[in-house]
Amino acid sequence: MTNVVYALGYRTWADGVKVGYAFSPERIAVRLRDDRTLAQVVLVDPVRSHLKRLVPERPAAPRFSVDPTRRHLQPRRWQRGEPTERAEAVKVQRRLDARLRGLVDSRDTVLVTSHPVLAAVAERAAWRDVAFYAWDDYRGVPGSAGLVQWAYDQITAREVNVVAVTPAIVEIVGARRSTVVPNGIVAADFEPPGTVPEWYDALPGPVAFYAGSLQRRIDVAALLQLADDLPPEWRLVLVGPLQEPECFAALAERSNVLIRPAEPRRQVLAMMAAATVCLVPHLPETEGMSPLKVYEYLGAGAPVVATDLGPMRGLSSHCRLVAPGQRLAPEVLAAAGQPRATRSEVLAFRNEHDWDHRYLAWRAAVVGA
Structure with missing residues (x-):
């Protein structure tokens, strides 16, 4: 042995x-x-x-x-x-x-x-x-x-x-x-589902959601464009430890953007599942990463819009890719208008990964x- x-x-x-x-x-x-x-x-x-x-x-x-x-x-x-x-x-x-x-x-x-x-x-x-x-x-x-x-x-x-x-x-x-x-991911983490925080449950309208450390790996310029492009009823919500606050100062000033500190893991998974669309807006230099969040988003049954990088490709038909530098809003709105993953699709994804x-x-x- x-x-x-x-x-x-x-x-x-x-x-x-x-x-x-x-x-x-x-x-x-x-x-x-x-x-x-x-x-x-x-x-x-x-x-x-x-x-x-x-x-x-x-x-x-x-x-x-x-x-x-x-x-x-x-x-x-x-x-x-x-x-x-x-x-x-x-x-x-x-x-x-x-x-x-x-x-x-x-x-x-x-x-x-x-x-x-x-x-x-x-x-x-x-x-x-x-x-x-x-x-x-x-x-x-x-x-x-x-x-x-x-x-x-x-x-x-x-x-x-x-x-x-x-x-x-x-x-x-x-x-x-x-x-x-x-x-x-661990399939058992998603069952039974958790509950979202009260502040999240009270949000009006659709939500574009990001969960994870708030640092330089995120394409903040793309998120600023997204905040400007989304219809008025939408909210852009980012949840996670604010590791480099100077990068997110301009985004925090947008009236339709909410930046919140990290929440307990079960609540984060519940927010993923409840989100209208989940986001992975990473910069091209993060090509070497295998982002946990994209697996968790899809395991929660949410549609995803992500930067078109190698690790994001071929994961699911419910993951839409946007070339670096292109605007996120068209794909976010398209994802919101499509049927969500079925229960059988979600369970199959969890099992595979x-x-x-x-x-x-x-x-x-x-x-x-």
Whole structure:
């Protein structure tokens, strides 16, 4: 039986719990924990400062497992922040690699990591294999573009196994060993349906809806045009953490635009299902992403209008694509006028893209069938 050490990158187990296990790192961690064909599983948080312990999380995240063969490691150092200078970053990740090899019989263990520097410097010969799980293009981590590009070059040169969410990320990394496993959903998350917040239920007229982090990846110019083009009875609603407020200042001034902070996950899924049309207005440089929201929108049964990027294509006839730079309103109004997905179409979509299937493909790519 194989062991797996799964080292997260940039997001801890607690971070995943906070958002309702919504993203692929925690989805995979849960399935690794429950996979009884694996002898041992060690989940490893990114290296954090000892000083974080002085302000513990409230409420504390649930334990990863009580099973002694399923461990959770939270490595620490004294310095704060993610190292962005190469020498320091390499030192931190090499030390972590050595520590991880001491926890298991590394010759029977696959090291999987979403941290590009750990994937770049891990002692490949000491592990059964090393895999880099790229669920995003990490060159976008603040201050880390040069470091991450160096790590990508090392991953390619050392023929590290790359499992990525899109072909674009495989090309960006330059991997020679690679598998694409797109994002997915959990069908059970949609049943029974949640309830929308009172403020949402009180909105008059049709709603064009966006859920997710409000940051530079969003085509704000396209949303400004949409706000101007929509009929007066429509509302454009954006729900999520406002990470870069300066980008959305002009949009917030529009009278038919409502920007709201993040809501509990079940309520967000309910808002998706209740929306007239859901939006994925991403900029072309996000080609490497496999947006979770488009799967959730379609899993909720909503019609979708998205920027025409590779990861959006071929998902559903209920997902309309708009070329970058083109106006969204014609497709939004057309989507609103078409019949919504039937119950059987929605259930078929959920089943096809459920993480139960995605995990089998991911596991085969990482440790074999």
